[in-house]
Amino acid sequence: MNGALYPCLVADIGGTNARFGWLAARHAPVSHVTVLPVREHSGPVAAANAYLDGLRQQLGDASLRPSSAAFAVATAVAGDQVELTNSHWSFSRRQVQQDLGVSPLLVLNDFEALALSLPRLGDGQLRAWVAGDAIQPYLPASAAATMAVIGPGTGLGVAGVTPTPQGWIALPCEGGHASLSAADDFESALLAHVRTQYAHVSAERLLSGIGLPVLHAAVVAVMGHQGAQGKQGERGEQAHVPLALSSEQIVARGLSGEDPLCAQALDSFCALLGSFAGNVALILGARGGVYIGGGIVPRLGERFFASRFRERFEAKGRFQGYLAAIPTALITDTLAALTGVAAAIEQLDD
Structure with missing residues (x-):
């Protein structure tokens, strides 16, 4: 043109x-x-x-x-x-x-x-999981490799990009609506609770801005605590119903340490996101790296990098070594x- x-x-x-x-x-x-x-x-x-x-x-x-x-x-x-x-x-x-x-x-x-x-981003626009590590592809620098991006924002976006002789080609998908899986008994209990409300528990149902309140409510229910006390609400809610918190409130309370249940919700969020990211890496063969976008994770700051995200990313049995070689990084450029x-x-x- x-x-x-x-x-x-x-x-x-x-x-x-x-x-x-x-x-x-x-x-x-x-x-x-x-x-x-x-x-x-x-x-x-x-x-x-x-x-x-x-x-x-x-x-x-x-x-x-x-x-x-x-x-x-x-x-x-x-x-x-x-x-x-x-x-x-x-x-x-x-x-x-x-x-x-x-x-x-x-x-x-x-x-x-x-x-x-992704192929255009530099180190100044990314933060690697291990501080100080350059963002390097799994394959030699002379060879390009498929990359994936996952973004917990209002929803949960997933996509890939792969090299071809004609240049980089995007792989759009709706992976955020794939079913979410549990890795331990606690997560199984969380998902079982959410299934009492939703027939299908997708990754987006918990790992997003609209999903974090759902995850928090499940944590409250499973841990046997009540998130609200006092009067009956305007719509007739009983006092034992957990107080509905927004994503912003959950993040703020969890990071401040004032609310152990919000803190647990953030820890579960990071762990489940790591497990899901590992699944995406395996499905796409994303040896060039898995990159985290969206608006939620940057707000978690150091808590994300101290979480079980990377541990759970690699926790895929016989393919632990395959995943250990794949870099993960946070996209810091909004x-x-x-x-x-x-x-x-x-x-x-x-």
């Missing part, structure tokens, strides 16, 4: 926030990034127009318009209609393209975009998915 795609409006749209950015030219960095709350806008067109209005004022160019657009969205992408899994946004790809006046409009899964960013969106639009320009 010889550069006809630029300038390009890029976006990473999750269940909570939509990050918009501007790609002025091929290989240019994503600039002028703005984060807009999803709940404050009726859909992607309204949010995109709000972003573009702000950018025009910032740059003093009332005629500024994108030639194309590329959106990473937190849902499976198939057909014209896009329904975000964990927000109220629903839109027609054709209608959005028409309303924004762009051609083309590329829509891809948000973790497909994050996976495409804008990495936009880098992947830029990579996706560049592939269209090849």
Whole structure:
């Protein structure tokens, strides 16, 4: 297309926030990034127009318009209609393209975009599990290897990226909805409790922003404690029903040490995430590494790196040695998915 795609409006749209950015030219960095709350806008067109209005004022160019657009969205992408899994946004790809006046409009899964960013990330955008270790692929530096990314955010995203003679190709999937498994009796009890509420206990059901309160309630139930005391609630809840805490409250109380049950919920979260990440590594053959994105794990700070995540990642019996050679790292760059969106639009320009 010889550069006809630029300038390009890029976006990473999750269940909570939509990050918009501007790609002025091929290989240019994503600039002028703005984060807009999803709940404050009726859909992607309204949010995109709000972003573009702000950018025009910032740059003093009332005629500024994108030639194309590329959106990473937190849902499976198939057909014209896009329904975000964990927000109220629903839109027609054709209608959005028409309303924004762009051609083309590329829509891809948000973790497909994050996976495409992995080959471009440097040590400054990652924190290895072992402090001080460079992020190195399992295979020799001259050979590329498949990589995987897992992201506990509002939901739980999973994707891979693999090298081909034509370049890196993303492997989008909905792995967060795969069944979650237990590794010990305590986790079996947690999952058994959750199954009294949900017929299918997926990884996302516990390992996400919407899932952490479910995990915490299970910890409270299994450990035989009550998370609430006192009066009957407005909806008629009895006093013995555990107090429902938000993900933010669970993280804060668990990290502060003020609430042992929240602390146990965080420990269980990290252990279950490690086990799930090991499964993903085996399924994809991700010898180039498994990388953790999303908004929850960075908030755990040192607790994550002191957790059983890596122990459980490797705890796969006869394949412990296989997994021990695979690096794991936390993605510290919150804008990495936009880098992947830029990579996706560049592939269209090849």
